[in-house]
Amino acid sequence: MIKKTKHNTPLYFLPLGGSNEIGMNLNLYGYNDQWIMVDLGVTFGSDLGVEVLMPDPAFIVERRKKLLGLVLTHAHEDHIGAVPYLWERLKCPIYATPFTLWLVKEKLKEVGLHKEVPLIEIPLGGSLQLREFNIEFIDITHSIPEPNVLAIKTPYGTIVHTGDWKVDPAPMLGKSTDIKALKNLGDEGVLALVCDSTNVFVEGRSGSEADVREKLIDLVAKQTGRVFIACFASNVARLETCALAAKKSGRKAALVGRSLSRMDQAARQSGYLKDIDSFFGEEDVKKIERSKSLVICTGSQGEPRSALARIASGQHPRVKIEEGDSVIFSSRMIPGNEDAIKRLQENLIEAGAFVINASYEDDIHVSGHPARDELKDMYKWVKPEILVPVHGEQAHLREHAAFGHENGIKNTIVPHNGSLIQLAPGKPKIVDDIGAARLALDGEVIVPFSGIQMRDRHRLMNSGVVFVSATLSRSHMLKGIPEITVLGVVEEGSEESTIEVIQDALQHAFTKAENIEDREDAQELIRITTRRVINSLRGKKPPVVVHLL
Template sequence: MAADGADDELVFLPLGGSNEIGMNFNLYGYGPPHDRRWIVVDLGVTFGDQSTPGVEVILPDPTYIEDYAHRILGIVLTHAHEDHIGAVAWLWPRMKAPIYATPFTAFVLREKLREADLLDEVEIIEVPLGGTIDLGPFHLELITLTHSIPEPNGLAIKTPLGTVLHTGDWKIDPDPLLGGPTDVAAIRRLGDQGVLAMVCDSTNVFVDGRAGSEAAVRGTLMPLIAGLKGKVAVACFASNVARMDSVCRAAEAAGRRVCLVGRSMRRMAAAAKSVGLMADLQPFLEENEAGYLPSEAILYLCTGSQGEPRAALARIADGTHPHVTLGQGDAAVFSSRIIPGNEIPIRNLQNKLADRGVRLYTERDHPGIHVSGHPCRDELADMYHWARPQIAVPTHGERRHLLEHCAFARDLQVPQQLAPRNGDMVRLAPGRAEVVDETPAGRLYVDAGVLTPENGEALRERRHAAFNGVVSIAVVLDRKGRIASGPQVRALGLPTDADYPLDEVLDDLAEEAETALNRLSGQDRGLDETVETALSRAVKKASQRIWGRRPVVETTVLRI
């Protein structure tokens, strides 16, 4: 294709998913800088951790592209994982562009939009596998890949200035069990036509060899489950429908019925059946039905492989699940990997199950019960050999992953390599690829159902309180500013010992507060803000002396 105008540029802008694994949010722009047209590729979430108390879901900040929402031609989803579609319901109202997805992904998305009461507002255009999408200067072709979820797609994004292969998440699985294998012929054809740039998954760039096949996992699960006694629970990622299918078939071969435990398990099973997958399995048992079967006749397929506190397996381990119990002689199979950062909650979950007498089976002691959904180095080499891009742009990785991916691409003789951070606008064409602008690229936290800025005051205070504790002071003053009652002091989250019990500590803090109040002039005592500041400073200073910490101090002044 010939370029439309001398000022036209093709740019790539990651606002999530570069320098991190998860929260994918990628933009491609075409046209002159003052009048670019945009497409969005994926709109995902990441999840909170111990550094974000009370926050479970984190979104990319769309502020930059929100200002150009009228120029967004469409939102294209590569597949249905949460880190690729989980932010749609939250952020679509800020963009209001049509969404393009294959049938399985569209089914999952509709359920999410229904929960958010947005289903009737959002235009979803289903695209068949291998289909095409025309959006202004962008002509997109869907390339069938394999991954750990049905219908993963790479995108061949063709523009007048060149073609970009955006891989999304992928691996090379010669026997994926559900869905077709990687469309190598289509990728080779792109390479023959010429690929300007490949924006590629970097998750396993440090791992030699190949990720492995789902068929091999099924071959391991079959004899393992056949040899287990008692009740069996299997934890896996609900989105890995091929794994769910393998577990179900292994259960049926062992004479067990399957009960899905966890909302996302049921949702993914429904999505799979909507596109004709898992159709020939026995009907799943309801949780309240499964309890009537003998222990040897039931298998629970559970959410919670990452130790999520509200997931099904965590409630089973805590003994708080209303229908499912596991105990001595039962087994729990973790057909999943540990996502970095989840080591502690998974270990705690497994310890609770072990304490109940449940025998554990993990990929550490049974390596064949899980394979990754992302490409290892040999698979990356294959992809570069087929596509032969001029520019390598790693994504879906932490900084160390992206830089290693660039080095690997250089070893594979890719002429240019560039590892952008979130917010780096990369001009892919014309000319040599380079970062030409830096845009805002923050995060939004879903805090109690409210979207808040990444460094919002509420979370800062919560972190402060979590580390330093909380002290509250209440004092009642009369009309002349004299103390009528108090100061009364309470403390939360602060330690004491037998030599300095809590009641003595609180008395000392109250004395410090009273002394500070008595130092104020009569005029200052009439000002609530001045009184609160004096009491707060005195108590913080005393707390620093007693505990070596400066807790959150809440001061209340009442007047009679």
């Protein structure tokens, strides 16, 4: 039940990332002019030369002194990846369980912040008090060690923030879902369930890692050449499965990819993989007989700089694909990555590998997100008054809201990034749209993704660019023939003729011009004339950069 408060101070939920998209999570909860942040992640892309995108935290940066802390649900990149890039804007304590905190500290070491950031370790099943927010960590299962549901207790009641989750009846690593704790919350009364929507369109259940383990052990045993397994680096249970599959088939398991090595180290430091022998490194692969080798590598999503992509293209310095090798994609295809994955698999096949993926081989991967029957379980356990779907595109969120309503949740509200939602008092409603922007890591600099730099880069990608260097007389007329360079505008072999047409057009334009009063007028005439010529020849209007000498 909703509790009474003295002054009916609103309780807010504000997603700045992860609603209307899968990934890049940043969520805020506010009460009595105090805020907590849940997760701070990135997403990956390859557009415009940018590989890392993150939410713009400008709203909370303006209120930094009112930010009580950053609470992390688990260690996936879309939940912790922006911490090293954005913490200096936030300057707040970070709270997480041991495995997640170890990885965050390693990230902070890379940018020289590990001694500056207050890192507070929360034991599994632990809790913390941040002013009027009492936060309990509840064990759940996912595809990474130590995922947590957060029970955020407020003066109005409890908010259950699921993070990423599933119900694995037989997890191979870590604790099982604490169903009793979730039921207890439901019995006490839950104000709102803020819930993962990733697999809302998937009927039934997501499956168990135990099924994958059995399948991969059998599949690896049937292969004759070197076996490559591409998987998500963070799935430590899958690493353990690969190691067991290697052992049972008489193979030696090696890790190729920096993120895999980091996850292996984090897992062992946190008490996992105790019974698994140390993995070989990429420098050892060529020393192991092909029929006795199993290589675990990153790159299951076709990432261009990943280990598997470099192996497939023959650019990896230590690991090569040979005729008769097998590559098993033990992962799901994340929406948006289809083309990149297809190209990668075609390259592997061309190199002589036999490619095995989940589209035609069952049980080589299970999702880490809840299907519809698991969502029903969560509804029954926590019995929320309000459902707020997150972690999904708009279609996911709307379907999840409808599904929750069908299953007895009276109040559902569909957010988008920037929706300021008043959860209480009264019926939940969107009271404002504060806006939500993205930041991009461009090289080593963080820039607005919608800023002028990226807009200019987008124009260059679509239209090319023309440079014109011209000398003017004292009367601001052309003096000599302008020097012109065209980039990305015409095909090879057409540059010279195109430049001559532009030069003739400029000479003609200045001959006819009557109102050239200064250098600015001349510069604008050169720009407009050049654009008109390119548009008439190519149907494009590229940026024209004019240098006056």
